Amino acid sequence: MSNLEIKNISKTYKKGAVKALDSFSLKLSSGVYGLLGPNGAGKSTLMNIITDNLNSDSGEVLYDGVNIKKLGKDYRSLLGYMPQQQGLYDDFTLNRFLWYMAALKGLKKKEAKQKITSLLETVNLTGAAHKKMGGFSGGMKQRALIAQALLNDPKILILDEPTAGLDPKERIRIRNFISEIAEDKIVLISTHVVSDIEFIAKEIILLKSGQLISHDTCTNLLKQIEGKVYEIEIGKDKLKYFQDNYRVSNLRHNDENIIVRIVTDDIPSDYACTQTKPSLEDLYLYVFEKINQTS
Ligand code: ADP
Ligand code: MG
Numbered sequence: 352m353s354n355l356e357i358k359n360i361s362k363t364y365k366k367g368a369v370k371a372l373d374s375f376s377l378k379l380s381s382g383v384y385g386l387l388g389p390n391g392a393g394k395s396t397l398m399n400i401i402t403d404n405l406n407s408d409s410g411e412v413l414y415d416g417v418n419i420k421k422l423g424k425d426y427r428s429l430l431g432y433m434p435q436q437q438g439l440y441d442d443f444t445l446n447r448f449l450w451y452m453a454a455l456k457g458l459k460k461k462e463a464k465q466k467i468t469s470l471l472e473t474v475n476l477t478g479a480a481h482k483k484m485g486g487f488s489g490g491m492k493q494r495a496l497i498a499q500a501l502l503n504d505p506k507i508l509i510l511d512e513p514t515a516g517l518d519p520k521e522r523i524r525i526r527n528f529i530s531e532i533a534e535d536k537i538v539l540i541s542t543h544v545v546s547d548i549e550f551i552a553k554e555i556i557l558l559k560s561g562q563l564i565s566h567d568t569c570t571n572l573l574k575q576i577e578g579k580v581y582e583i584e585i586g587k588d589k590l591k592y593f594q595d596n597y598r599v600s601n602l603r604h605n606d607e608n609i610i611v612r613i614v615t616d617d618i619p620s621d622y623a624c625t626q627t628k629p630s631l632e633d634l635y636l637y638v639f640e641k642i643n644q645t646s
Contacts, residue, residue: 353415355379355401355507355537360410362396362561371396372407373561383533384566385548386541388558389639394541395435397558398511401539402432414507428457431505433496435512441485445476445495448484452499463502470498474528490521497525501532508538514547526551545631555631557638564638573629580614580633581624598636 355378362372371393386394399405401412403419403426412419419426440448446467453463471477474494479487484495493513500508513529514522522544529540530551542548548555555572557564565572580600585593586608593599593611597619601612614633618624 352380353506353537356413356416357397357401358411358413360397360400360407360412362393362400362405362407371561372400374410375558375561375563376410377556377563377566379537379539381535381537382553383530383538383540383548383551385552385555386539386558387543387545387548387555387635388541389543391560392543392558393561394558395511396561398432398434398509398539398541402430402509403427404432428503429506431500431503431508433500433508433510433513435515438485438492442483444481444483445471445487446480448495449499449502453502456503458502466502470501473501473532474498488521489516490518490525493517493521493525494528497528506536508533508536510538510540512541512543514542514544522547545635549631559639569631572634573631576614576629576634576637578626579616579637580612580627580629581618582610582612582627583619583622583624584608584610585622596642598640598642600630600633600636 357375357377357379360372360375363370375393375397386397388394396405400407414422414426414429443451449467449470450463453467458466471480474497476491476494476498479491484492487495493516497510497513500510510529514525517525526547529538540548540552549569553568554566555569556566557572565575584605590602590609590611593613597611597613597615599611599613603610612627612633614629614637
């Protein structure tokens with residue numbers, strides 16, 4: 352089984368003023384990995400380095416033990432990459448865009464024709480093939496970008512926020528689609544939306560300020576906050592206190608009162624707390640949200 356090893360990668364911008372990645376190391380084998388972190392965590396930087404579109408300051412990326420810089424073209428032919436930015440090809444029809452990308456990837460004409468036809472079917476865009484991409488909805492653009500990433504049957508698929516800007520229905524569609532095509536591939540998906548990866552990732556990677564916080568199956572990660580998630584019924588006047596002092600992952604109204612869901616190391620005394628089963632969203636808050644806990 353092939354593997355991709357990220358070894359001690361560091362990257363700064365602005366002559367060292369911004370530390371985007373800080374000695375990041377991780378080994379990936381086949382399956383879906385969810386790279387989870389807030390904006391600015393370093394997700395795109397990591398993906399740009401893995402895809403060799405950006406040089407790191409130090410460290411290396413190895414594919415089956417060989418530095419990707421050494422593999423060069425051979426590595427690129429294994430790679431499918433969906434970058435974060437949209438709108439670069441708004442003047443292209445989808446068909447022209449895919450032919451253009453196929454040419455860049457060195458596909459032969461016959462091969463390209465076959466692939467484009469079948470991928471258009473896969474991403475459900477056959478009917479839009481001759482329309483300009485500028486007029487596409489967010490979901491259509493994302494699907495077009497995913498199709499482009501799959502032209503060369505990649506063994507490594509890197510998707511940078513593939514569900515950004517999509518409505519819930521489109522999100523589910525893209526998520527299921529990624530899950531379907533992931534077989535026998537190393538798939539890395541970045542997102543700051545927990546539900547995008549909660550059920551399809553075999554492993555979740557938590558990235559914060561350029562540092563790897565932890566990586567594990569969702570079930571194992573949730574063990575970190577076992578016994579730390581509570582629901583508490585409070586009066587409306589107490590809401591601000593809770594929002595200021597605790598990580599509130601959810602709230603719902605119950606007649607005159609509010610039920611807050613918090614994730615905390617310190618159980619608030621003076622309140623009737625019901626311990627609750629943790630979710631990945633609770634973990635996200637626990638890891639990424641700063642609070643000024645007073646208790
Ligand atoms: P993410 O994709 O998780 O939002 P990025 O990798 O885009 O994170 O950014 C990580 C950090 O590096 C952020 O602080 C961001 O502002 C900074 N950064 C990213 N790209 C550049 C760049 N080209 N020049 C300067 N700073 C950058
Ligand atoms: Mg990004």
